[in-house]
Amino acid sequence: MSRTVPTPGTQPSGGGLRTASWDEIRDLFALDRDSIHLNTGTVGAMPYEVLEVNDRVTREWTGGLMNVYPPAMYTEHRANIGRAFGVDEDEMVICHNATEGVARVIQGLDLKSGDEVVTTSHECYSVLSNFNLVRNRHGLTIRMVTPPSGPDVRAEEIVRLFEEQITPRTKVLAFAAITLFTGTMMPVRALCELAHRHGLITVIDGALIPGMLDCDLRAYGADFVSCSGSKFQCGPLGTGLLYVRNKVHPEHNPLPLPTFWPLISTWYPMIGAPPPRTTTSVESYNMGDYLQSAGSANIAKGAALARACELWDEIGRDRIEARVRELGEYARDRLVEHFGWDALYSPSSDPRLRSPLIAFNPFPAPEDAWNIKKFATFVDRLEQEHRIWIRWTEFDVPHSPHQHYAARLCTHLFNSHGEIDRAVTTMAALARELS
Ligand SMILES: Cc1ncc(COP(=O)(O)O)c(C=O)c1O
Structure with a gap:
């Protein structure tokens, strides 16, 4: 479904950000429309307005005689x-x-x-x-x-x-x-x-x-x-x-x-x-x-x-948290559908421990959990061939002689269900190819 493309960074009209749709809110962000950013845990995407403030204030304070302290x-x-x-x-x-x-x-x-x-x-x-x-x-x-x-x-x-x-x-x-x-x-x-x-x-x-x-x-x-x-x-x-x-x-x-x-x-x-x-x-x-x-x-x-x-205050932090968590749960369900429950490293059955950052092993062979090359290739190819941005992580697992590697995605307010569907389907196909 196509939608009208507004001028980047324009604020939605009407009831303001508190009632703006998530599509309208996504348009506030300096995000490339063709890429899927599921790596906010590393770095988020700035809204255009934030970039503008940064630029404007830098210029205002450059070369002046004002007291900077x-x-x-x-x-x-x-x-x-x-x-x-x-x-x-x-x-x-x-x-x-x-x-x-x-x-x-x-x-x-x-x-x-x-x-x-x-x-x-x-x-x-x-x-x-x-x-x-x-x-x-x-x-x-x-x-x-x-x-x-x-x-x-x-x-x-x-x-x-x-x-x-x-x-x-x-x-x-x-x-x-x-x-x-x-x-x-x-x-x-x-x-x-x-x-x-x-x-x-x-x-x-x-x-x-x-x-x-x-x-x-x-x-x-x-x-x-x-x-x-x-x-x-x-x-x-x-x-x-x-x-x-x-x-x-x-x-x-x-x-x-x-x-x-x-x-x-x-x-x-x-x-x-x-x-x-x-x-x-x-x-x-x-x-x-x-x-x-x-x-x-x-x-x-x-x-x-x-x-x-x-x-964030204008959009509503309560609303943002609910959105981010809902997208995270949607992503978790899609990951389980494609890779199985046991592929998850992230706590999932205890709702108190769930966050929208989800780490998982996309490869069926258990020994691939310590194959850094596969994880690095997986993440690189997602980015280079499909413009899907996630990351891999490495961490200690109790009683394991090796550190384990995992793919990690995270959802944020600018993501959509469609993006998650596309990302998880692409990851499943790539993992099959690399297995
Ligand atoms: C849990 C956690 N702590 C600390 C950091 C470091 O954050 P910063 O880059 O803001 O120093 C990161 C970065 O990914 C992180 O995920």
Whole structure:
């Protein structure tokens, strides 16, 4: 069925974005009409308007004599973005990406020799290499959970595995809200409550959350959540959001605020120390400012990310989450139809663990699960011959002597059921050819 092609980037008329059709919303994005983008977990597609803001603000600030430092605090943007995620401006930082955010958190924790961290082998390299650095530097112990994979994993099993690694020396629980390799939606609140029971600091890699989930970051109950701005939030590459708990709301997290050293700061006092951290719901100082103030900044990218967030608010984050999840479930059903239930690495029968990132083995021979060449060829040929963009991932599987490889697709608001049908049928034919 053909539809009228509007001018790229024009906003739908009538009731505005809240009631716009998904076809109209797709037209907001700088996406090639002939390609199928199922790899938002790596990088999203920017709306034309976001590109325009980036371009306009870059020009406005080029070669001028204006003071570049005040806008680098992003005060208004942080307040607006924070509101969309249930937090205040003093708890929100616009940073360069999820990697930078999590590195500043891990390096800023007050950890000493003998302390232990519990995390998983399914964390992004950005998390694992930073923890390894502090292990080498300060003599910590990192205790690693390898999350189970496969369609029948249950949330309780994951929480139990974390709990088994906690000892009296444990100080930190760190995990991805949604894992990069198998797209497991971690039982975030249950893990944070586990941390609360043991008095632990919680660090969440939330790279994949913003723009996908309509979430309240404070209600997760974590101390830190580091997010990407360029994935599901569809902001420019090189943008991220960092939530830092800066006051105590006992209903969400009853623990005192952890000692935290805001690394890379031109706001931290040059003499003396900041005031003691608050024990109440009123902040004693603006930790967000401490982290935000770090010299000159890419003002254009910050403004473009803020515009992407506004567009999401206009469309409705609840509506977007429902759409993304519905497309994800549609894709999961199509994958099961073509490849079978056991081909899934992503938890699927427990709805609490499902996300719209789905990892699967398209090849019938079990030993192909560790054949990197087949996976690389599969992904490359999908892109080059069919303009379908997914990725492969590699990860530890409990009791397996080898890492496993998987194909991973993810759905976003600009995808359609038709695209998913075409992508999965094409993948099935290609997998048959390569088997
Ligand atoms: C779960 C997860 N964490 C962290 C990252 C790194 O994100 P960024 O590129 O924003 O630093 C990624 C990137 O794919 C990711 O999927």
